[in-house]
Amino acid sequence: MKINNILSALEAKHPGEHEFLQAVKEVLVSIEDVYNQHPEFEKNRIIERLVEPDRIFTFRVAWVDDNGDIQVNLGYRVQFNNTIGPYKGGLRFHASVNLSSLKFLGFEQTFKNALTTLPMGGGKGGSDFSPRGKSNAEIMRFCQAFMLELWRNIGPDTDVPAGDIGVGTREIGYLYGMYKKLARENTGTFTGKGLEYGGSLIRPEATGFGALYFVNEMLKTRNIDLQGKTVAISGFGNVAWGAALKATELGAKIVTISGPDGYIYDPAGISGEKIEYMLELRDSGDDIVAPYAEKYPDSIFFAGKKPWEQKVDIALPCAIQNELNKKDAETLVANGVTCVAEVSNMGCTAEAVDFFIEKKILFAPGKAVNAGGVATSGLEMSQNAMHIQWTEEEVDRKLHQIMKNIHAQSLKYGKEEGGYINYVKGANVAGFMKVARAMIAQGVV
Ligand code: GLU
Numbered sequence: 001m002k003i004n005n006i007l008s009a010l011e012a013k014h015p016g017e018h019e020f021l022q023a024v025k026e027v028l029v030s031i032e033d034v035y036n037q038h039p040e041f042e043k044n045r046i047i048e049r050l051v052e053p054d055r056i057f058t059f060r061v062a063w064v065d066d067n068g069d070i071q072v073n074l075g076y077r078v079q080f081n082n083t084i085g086p087y088k089g090g091l092r093f094h095a096s097v098n099l100s101s102l103k104f105l106g107f108e109q110t111f112k113n114a115l116t117t118l119p120m121g122g123g124k125g126g127s128d129f130s131p132r133g134k135s136n137a138e139i140m141r142f143c144q145a146f147m148l149e150l151w152r153n154i155g156p157d158t159d160v161p162a163g164d165i166g167v168g169t170r171e172i173g174y175l176y177g178m179y180k181k182l183a184r185e186n187t188g189t190f191t192g193k194g195l196e197y198g199g200s201l202i203r204p205e206a207t208g209f210g211a212l213y214f215v216n217e218m219l220k221t222r223n224i225d226l227q228g229k230t231v232a233i234s235g236f237g238n239v240a241w242g243a244a245l246k247a248t249e250l251g252a253k254i255v256t257i258s259g260p261d262g263y264i265y266d267p268a269g270i271s272g273e274k275i276e277y278m279l280e281l282r283d284s285g286d287d288i289v290a291p292y293a294e295k296y297p298d299s300i301f302f303a304g305k306k307p308w309e310q311k312v313d314i315a316l317p318c319a320i321q322n323e324l325n326k327k328d329a330e331t332l333v334a335n336g337v338t339c340v341a342e343v344s345n346m347g348c349t350a351e352a353v354d355f356f357i358e359k360k361i362l363f364a365p366g367k368a369v370n371a372g373g374v375a376t377s378g379l380e381m382s383q384n385a386m387h388i389q390w391t392e393e394e395v396d397r398k399l400h401q402i403m404k405n406i407h408a409q410s411l412k413y414g415k416e417e418g419g420y421i422n423y424v425k426g427a428n429v430a431g432f433m434k435v436a437r438a439m440i441a442q443g444v445v
Helices: 003-014 018-037 038-045 046-050 101-116 136-153 170-183 201-221 238-249 273-283 289-294 326-334 352-357 373-384 394-415 423-441
Strands: 055-064 070-081 087-093 120-129 160-161 231-233 253-259 260-263 300-303 314-316 340-342 363-364
Touching: 003 018, 003 038, 018 038, 018 046, 018 070, 018 101, 018 170, 018 314, 018 352, 018 423, 038 046, 046 423, 055 101, 055 136, 070 101, 087 101, 087 170, 087 201, 087 373, 101 120, 101 394, 101 423, 120 136, 120 160, 160 373, 170 289, 170 394, 201 238, 201 314, 201 340, 201 363, 231 238, 238 253, 238 273, 253 273, 253 300, 273 289, 289 300, 326 352, 352 363, 373 394, 394 423
Parallel strands: 087 120, 087 160, 231 253, 231 314, 314 340, 340 363
Antiparallel strands: 055 070, 070 120, 253 260, 260 300
């Protein structure tokens, strides 16, 4: 495989899609060896077919704000790959959304979903609309306008959207309500729904819980106990909340959270009601964490800074792509970090990832660590299809088992001579092998 040729051809076709190219490069470098050992992959042009989405929908979303002014946003759905199941992946509503970020997310989603062991293909969508500072009524009108365009292209066995940054239970409710009005069916063509109308128990917690189950497995490979470890988290949304809940339950101490305005350092630990306060902060809609330091005066707010400058045992980026760079990685390593796990998708820059691996730090990529979210979405789809609701214990048990399984797959393909586990390689190869074999089995389509 000529990685550079493939990347430059892709770059020429899609100039400026930096995040997408970053995600593709990471996968290609990881799979190069197995790809070269399997001539059938090259013969079937698996890479060339995998790096182009099946199709992309782009549409205008016009809506009226509370002042009566007309607003125009862009809406997207990237149906990336449905080889192993219906397109599945979240919708992101954030000012940074563009085709490059959604293509990177859809590409990663394809491998992540393959890792979950459930039959789900990869997709992603969203808008450059930001819910920050918008009223409930504005968010509802936006979601309805978005769905008016998208509803024809999704369905329970076609494409099942869910939440992501800026899309939580409230937005899913508005989107799903409009979808049902238009589609006239009630088959659960969304996951992350409210519990009253087909949602799954544990889905809100699942990404964070799954991440901690995975981190626990990583630590076990070095006989390290999570108990008593200090943890830096970035973000303060749903994913950070779930991670904080489970980490605390397992005996670790969360000392940071962050927002676009800076980060909070709370040496006493963010536990109990402080974790619930994160939800209050999020629901305030201001997208800032500074008020935490006013409410809990023993904590400190660092304006405009990132939490990676604190000395911690474990670092969990939980906010957005490329939020931890090489300099941050150097600081963490100099401060003796043991484990870094991306809970956000592609939370670390490529240079930061290379540095962690070079220093033999326990490091794992988002597509393995955060797969518990979409896995539990898969469990929500199963419950909807069977018209039943599993108990909290049942969903959590399945989630735990899936995360252990993803860890085992990553270990199988990622263990290097000398014993270091390269989770980036392990997760990419495991996901790729499954998708590639299924593509070959299904012919040229
Ligand atoms: N947005 C989440 C992810 O990045 C969840 C997707 C889903 O539940 O479909 O995997």
